[in-house]
Amino acid sequence: MNRTATARNPLVPTLVFAALATAIVSSLGMLLVPSISQRFDVDVATAQWMLTVNLLAGAVATPIMGRLSDGPHKKRLLLASLATMFVGSVMAAAAPTFGVFLAGRVLQGLSYGIVPVTIAIARRYVPPEHAQNTISTLSVTVASGIGIGYPLTGIIAGIFDYSFAFWFGAVFVLATIFVVWKVVPSGPDGRAEQHPFDFAGSCLLAVGLGSLLLTISEGPKWGWVSGTTLALAAFSIIVLALWVRVEIRLDHPLINLRTLKQGEVLLANISAIALGAALYIAMSVSSLVAQADTATGYGLSLPVFWAGFVIFPLSVGSLAANRTVRVLAKRVGMQVMLPIGAIIMAAAGTMLWLLHAELWEILLSMLVFGIGMGASYAAMPALIARSVATQELGSSVSFNQVLRTVGSSFGTAISAAIIATHPGLNGEASPESINMTFLLGALLCIGLGVALLADSARRQEKWKR
Template identity: 60%
Template structure:
């Protein structure tokens, strides 16, 4: 990594990047919690209202790899500012939308938020000194999880007291302050040491449309039917487009994502964990939130009002923040793959806990705390593994691909949970207790499989320490 300029080493740089990364948490908290409220206010069915989540994911899946690749070029600050401005416009459109169609346009523009963290990671790698870069990159990756735990309660309070539109206006105000902070703190001018970035347009179109087809199939499969022509057609289109994308990327001089880098052991482990744990963990998170808001008449619901429902995520925020601090303290003494394994173990334990104990609020809060600890450790370890294994000119695209895999994994988890619950509905259209337990069982077993795979990998990849090397030197290696 090149030595940073004097202006770039300002102690304000990492806090400014973390503040920008919080944009993803603020915008993400405007999704799942508000679907019922927005559907009712805009006079659409809840199944139609789910498109406010789907369209946001679609644009994010398309934009994130492109933003990641552009962040490897010289205009990182300009890219971040333009992206934040676009998300700001989307927030204003959503806040003032007269109907659901216009609202979806705003949510689509907000989809660029998924690419913000990879851009901040590229900026941290470029401008932070070596002694701070590793810790800074891990902190930026966990910022979203920490922010979500705070964003959900705030969104619930604003929407309950002042209406959902005020929550979007708050997001717009936050984005304005973020743009000001980035403008004033991030070093000005192009990064002259970075190569001029040529965008791989064919690759961008293929991966964007392929991921879009995959996410539409996953998101709508439970409603259309998993064997319906529409669902199978979207999955077939995704398979064809993504296969073509791989062929094009391997033959392109300046690919959108260097697929050869993905074969690196650390990168492969990080990406496999992102999609596997992202899918299985999301099941527990979404079901836990559903239980908190479900009426007591279901036999499992805690019946929290919207005002308090968001606070269920607060332990997630507290725990992920603590886990990030723990990773920073241990990163010089414990292997990153071991920290990744430990995080997966905590997520698995939390999933099993919710599977067997979810009738009381304290059980849900305990599960969320465990998820936060596990997510904090895994989300801190994954970008650190990637950053130490790829060149500066590949970090943005590699980090963005990891982010896309998390998004795709979460979409799969959401679809699996939705399919299980849809097959187990009571006469009042709420999921049955059997459906809740089945969905939680699927999530717990899936997490256990990911944990077992990481355990085997961790044991097999541990290098034998030379006999002549002092024990304390072996321990200090990361």
């Protein structure tokens, strides 16, 4: 199929639209915590459960949806996931109580698992010569879409109230359902193999991951050496170890752990954890700096209406990088784009650490961060796609998505721990804690970039021999 014919094919834009819906729904969180706290008359720590339950639901749903996407009913799975997101958005928008609101956020957590489904559909129906670019675009769309979703959330919540932001998400998802229903090929995928679903592995991974992420997210509040934290951490390790034992023995596991040993898949998964943590540190702390009072010594005192725009350059940079990556990858190889992206993100993290007193400094840093993120996030699924069989793609990419979520959770927990142990005036974060958190994000990217460059050099030397 030639380029013109591909451009006229509405499937790729439809899949991008579905991935963008994921980003929009995912962005309905961080900026709205103060509004939710006031609306339901709960303290900020309790209101932050809107982030925790959403993250937990996403971590549990993503690997299950990834494995199901390797089966024959891809369109049905995508529509069911979008419909669940729609119901969750309506529940969150119209919730009379905080409990109902949290239930809606749990249903919205399925948004994290939609990208692996769209990637599996692209691998099946997009012509092979365009599949890799499409897969890279879908991966980057989520990250760049968050850069669009944050300012949209800020504008809507600033002009109206938090509920309108969730109504907007519901309308966007409803439009996505209609487009997917009209465009994505119907009927079962005749090429897909059907195997018994791994219920035991799904349950063990859900319990193990849920316990681990709950430990990470609540550790700063409970205390890292408290009995509850240590017991839950030990429980999660035991359950995950049991899950690994079960998966290795199955012919058709939820996630084929044997594929994780492959060099490029392993690099992509390690990168997902480190870069996920660094990205969340940059986004969360930049948003905090933007909204903090100038009396803190670092805050910019921006209202929620404008605070979301701090993340917008991230979207611009990632979209620009996605187009550039396609050209560079043909010359230097996709595996080189991963360390390049990590090094660019390291430069951006260093800029944030050294320069965050003015708004333009943060905006410039986020732009550079977006460029590095676009390169890295485009490379990860592309490396996985060319390293695993088609019937393993959905589960392999979904596991990479889960590791990004785990990395984001680590970033959140570490940021909260640093800020909690170095408080400023009136309970605000101190300038020292802001600097330390930005520095940590930069060091994560620097360490990963150096390790990836060393591995790339080793591979080239081995190839020359």
